[in-house]
Amino acid sequence: MFNLAAEDVTKTFREGRETVEVLKGASLHLAPGEVLALEGPSGSGKTTQLSILGCLLSATSGKVQVAGKLVDATKPAKLQAVRRQHIGFVFQQFNLFPALTALENVEYALNLKGTAGDEATRQARELIARVGLADRAKFLPRDLSGGQKQRVAIARALAASPSVVLADEPTANLDASVAAQILDLFRELARTEGRSLLIVTHDPKVRRVADRVVHIEAGRIAA
Amino acid sequence: MVDLGLKTLLHDKIRFLITVSGVAFAVTLVLVQVGLFVGLLDNSTITIRKLDADLWITSKNSPNLDFVHQFPESNLYRARAVPGVARADNLILSFMQVSLPTGAEETAIVYAMEDFRRWGIPWQVTAGNVDDLKRGSFVMFDESASKRFGAFGVGDYREVNGQRLKIIGTSREAKSFTTTPLAFMDFRRAQELQPELLGGKTSYIVVKLAAGANVAAVQAELQRRLPYNDVFTSPAWAERSRGYWVENTGIGFNAFLTVFLGCLVGVVVVAQTLYTSTMEHLKEFGTVKAIGGSNLDIYRMLGKQATVAAVLGFVLGYVPAQLLKPVIASAGLKLIIAPEITVVVLVGTLLLCLVSALVSFRKVASIDPALVFRT
Numbered sequence: 001m002f003n004l005a006a007e008d009v010t011k012t013f014r015e016g017r018e019t020v021e022v023l024k025g026a027s028l029h030l031a032p033g034e035v036l037a038l039e040g041p042s043g044s045g046k047t048t049q050l051s052i053l054g055c056l057l058s059a060t061s062g063k064v065q066v067a068g069k070l071v072d073a074t075k076p077a078k079l080q081a082v083r084r085q086h087i088g089f090v091f092q093q094f095n096l097f098p099a100l101t102a103l104e105n106v107e108y109a110l111n112l113k114g115t116a117g118d119e120a121t122r123q124a125r126e127l128i129a130r131v132g133l134a135d136r137a138k139f140l141p142r143d144l145s146g147g148q149k150q151r152v153a154i155a156r157a158l159a160a161s162p163s164v165v166l167a168d169e170p171t172a173n174l175d176a177s178v179a180a181q182i183l184d185l186f187r188e189l190a191r192t193e194g195r196s197l198l199i200v201t202h203d204p205k206v207r208r209v210a211d212r213v214v215h216i217e218a219g220r221i222a223a
Numbered sequence: 224m225v226d227l228g229l230k231t232l233l234h235d236k237i238r239f240l241i242t243v244s245g246v247a248f249a250v251t252l253v254l255v256q257v258g259l260f261v262g263l264l265d266n267s268t269i270t271i272r273k274l275d276a277d278l279w280i281t282s283k284n285s286p287n288l289d290f291v292h293q294f295p296e297s298n299l300y301r302a303r304a305v306p307g308v309a310r311a312d313n314l315i316l317s318f319m320q321v322s323l324p325t326g327a328e329e330t331a332i333v334y335a336m337e338d339f340r341r342w343g344i345p346w347q348v349t350a351g352n353v354d355d356l357k358r359g360s361f362v363m364f365d366e367s368a369s370k371r372f373g374a375f376g377v378g379d380y381r382e383v384n385g386q387r388l389k390i391i392g393t394s395r396e397a398k399s400f401t402t403t404p405l406a407f408m409d410f411r412r413a414q415e416l417q418p419e420l421l422g423g424k425t426s427y428i429v430v431k432l433a434a435g436a437n438v439a440a441v442q443a444e445l446q447r448r449l450p451y452n453d454v455f456t457s458p459a460w461a462e463r464s465r466g467y468w469v470e471n472t473g474i475g476f477n478a479f480l481t482v483f484l485g486c487l488v489g490v491v492v493v494a495q496t497l498y499t500s501t502m503e504h505l506k507e508f509g510t511v512k513a514i515g516g517s518n519l520d521i522y523r524m525l526g527k528q529a530t531v532a533a534v535l536g537f538v539l540g541y542v543p544a545q546l547l548k549p550v551i552a553s554a555g556l557k558l559i560i561a562p563e564i565t566v567v568v569l570v571g572t573l574l575l576c577l578v579s580a581l582v583s584f585r586k587v588a589s590i591d592p593a594l595v596f597r598t
Contacts, residue, residue, distance in 0.1 A: 051596065054513070056513060056595070091510075095506065095513075095595055097227060097230075098507075099230040099233070109515070112520065116224055
């Protein structure tokens, strides 16, 4: 049983009159509690693979399973439902809402995922405390350091307990010591809560916390 | 629930101020223009509404209150003989020349009756007694005439159509559509001043019905007995007079054009600021989609932003429009912002702001959630 599985996924884009095949039959699997690092040079298809696994894009062919269920990519609403229930995202640029406090950023994600009112506030407080930012809960993103922003982003990704967390270059904008703390946090989340983590990265430090490292090159995955 | 739309709107205070100011400006423009238009139309029929008559007998095909032809005053006796008529009287409305102490001449619209008190005009007498008009060469002017005639007071004399008349009183709020000042004098005095035009003639016969009389039946009978006149109910005559100014002069089109331009300004400002804001927050909207939000969640957010801008802009536009009332009154004009107009402008502002948000809706619908990975 895998939390996330991709079988022979291809993706082509049209660029003018040309068709570009970005993914050429990529397959990978993530078990519960597993941390997988996906490495590859620029243009290798990492982000496209991440977008398809995160149900942000639909594959041209192949199958994607999330939480044991085949993803029906025929309708955007079905992809949205999978994202809402099963997937959390952590972005390189954090992508926090600048008008919301750290707590509100997390609470808003909970609201979108169907939890409202005092219960959402309570869960948001727990998540913010879980990433060590209880004393910064009322701060706006502009008043937080890069590492603190990424912790808020991780807390937001954990809203509504997704089985899969996908992270895109989560340490790229952080200094070495803060990056190490963030990676330790990822490792702990996977180990203690049984979530599957896929980290797309160029950063060799990620290998330290990864259970497996896979390479992608020219749209093909090589173990 | 965390209100991302409202918090984002208030987060960027300068943009929020520009949006609300644009709406407020448009609201003020529309309220003032419509209020002035309604004020002018109100003036055009105020004597019809204030005069205590149920029916007006006019010359054939008279277009409005001020543009009349005279007809024989003896028609009055035929009108009085109709069953259901409690009382009827002649009313003269005529333009006369008033010589001013400066040597200049101005025009006044003269209302002349035998018994003003019985018909309730002028309805606001601020000095003198309207019953005295029949006792000599007397005249009453509306206070608003001082703007054109210069200062005057009770006891002063003015020459009207070459005859010296004593001012024995003043009225308030008796105005005309063209802002030509109103004057009141005895019926026979008016005929003396314009014997060629008014000798043996009247401009109107005003009719008060007996209690319980059938308006339509009396109107039909009057029309039958006076085939060379028209007979209107007071509301119909007021409507016809208003309609003339709206349809046959540029004022209706002018008001429409200004209201249209006001709305356009509002729509452009709100649409432009909302769209710019949407473009700047595109990645945030992409994030909303990535973490499980739908287009509908974002539409709601934009809709709320447009609604807040509309309501706040309306309030900030309504207040200056009200504050302008005394300024406009000092220029001799009337600004009427009726509750129903206020409601229409509020609803219109809301709708236009929501329509403005549609441009942003289209952009949001096309957002690729995968843009969240782009740096």
